[in-house]
Amino acid sequence: MISRIAKWVRLWALSTFATALFSSSAVAQDKLKVVVTIPDLADLVQEVGGERVAVTTICRGKENLHAVTPRPSHLVALSKADLFVQIGLSLETSFVPGLIEQCGNAKVKPGGAGFVNGSEGWSAIDVPRDLSRQGGDLHPQGNPHMNLDPRAGRHLVERIYAGLCRVDAASKPLYTERRDAYLTRLAVAEERWSKLGASWKGKPVVVYHQEYSYLIARYELAPCGAIESKPGIPPTPNHIAELVGRMKAANCATILTAIWSNGDQVERVAEATGARTVELPNMCGGIAGSETWIGMMDLVHRRLDEAIGMSAPQK
Numbered sequence: 001m002i003s004r005i006a007k008w009v010r011l012w013a014l015s016t017f018a019t020a021l022f023s024s025s026a027v028a029q030d031k032l033k034v035v036v037t038i039p040d041l042a043d044l045v046q047e048v049g050g051e052r053v054a055v056t057t058i059c060r061g062k063e064n065l066h067a068v069t070p071r072p073s074h075l076v077a078l079s080k081a082d083l084f085v086q087i088g089l090s091l092e093t094s095f096v097p098g099l100i101e102q103c104g105n106a107k108v109k110p111g112g113a114g115f116v117n118g119s120e121g122w123s124a125i126d127v128p129r130d131l132s133r134q135g136g137d138l139h140p141q142g143n144p145h146m147n148l149d150p151r152a153g154r155h156l157v158e159r160i161y162a163g164l165c166r167v168d169a170a171s172k173p174l175y176t177e178r179r180d181a182y183l184t185r186l187a188v189a190e191e192r193w194s195k196l197g198a199s200w201k202g203k204p205v206v207v208y209h210q211e212y213s214y215l216i217a218r219y220e221l222a223p224c225g226a227i228e229s230k231p232g233i234p235p236t237p238n239h240i241a242e243l244v245g246r247m248k249a250a251n252c253a254t255i256l257t258a259i260w261s262n263g264d265q266v267e268r269v270a271e272a273t274g275a276r277t278v279e280l281p282n283m284c285g286g287i288a289g290s291e292t293w294i295g296m297m298d299l300v301h302r303r304l305d306e307a308i309g310m311s312a313p314q315k
Helices: 002-030 039-052 072-079 096-102 152-167 169-197 210-218 237-250 264-273 293-307
Strands: 032-036 053-057 083-086 115-117 204-207 222-226 254-257 276-279
Touching (some): 032 039, 032 072, 039 053, 039 083, 039 152, 039 169, 072 096, 083 152, 115 152, 152 169, 152 293, 169 293, 210 222, 222 237, 237 264, 254 264, 264 276, 276 293
Parallel strands (some): 032 053, 032 083, 083 115, 204 222, 204 254, 254 276
């Protein structure tokens, strides 16, 4: 009798385990498959979508976004995606057009219900008047690095929210609740950043690439030049000499650079001017502490504040 009971207990346990495993698998299969270009978008999609979404990110956080090489796995993910989210403004032009063209998934192509252009409705800066190649690697619609503007999180969340609701209308109440909760937390962070940046106006800075132009414009810092001769073009010795002269004349003591560009050329300029090099993330995940978009912007603000001689307030 005891043996028979033990047998039924084992069968019941196996049945329960199998049912739970099947249910877990079904839930996983039911998740919306979202592909995004950069980790910033992955974080924001996760914030709005929660457990409802499974996110694949193409970039890892340290790349030069103008020179990304896609992998076959990205094509497979995009072919199965319910939603695709990019920044736009030609930021991902080195890898997105080819993936979109070859994925065979009409709903994530421009015009499809599952295509989200994060920069739609954004007021871009640095829109070129002349698109001649003599100007370097120009972006016809303006500076594409909007993800590094402290005001971009709010804009991108709304674009992502609209996309999720479009492809999954039944879950709109969930997305609305999560979006609103995130925007409440974001408002606190935005206030923190504004207070910190209030004293930066007019402080001269140099960049390697134009990634931080939105940040500079937001706080009215004084751009003193770029180490690149032109966007995407490495500096010449003459350009470096001219830049060093301008920095000394302007008493510019801060160089902003990303991980991918923090090399010998930046070091030479820093040595020649005595300027401090500030390595900043150009997207989430590139530097420890920048795993989320709010966390990344906190890190950017702290490092910049320290570089220009102000101490960051306690949170």
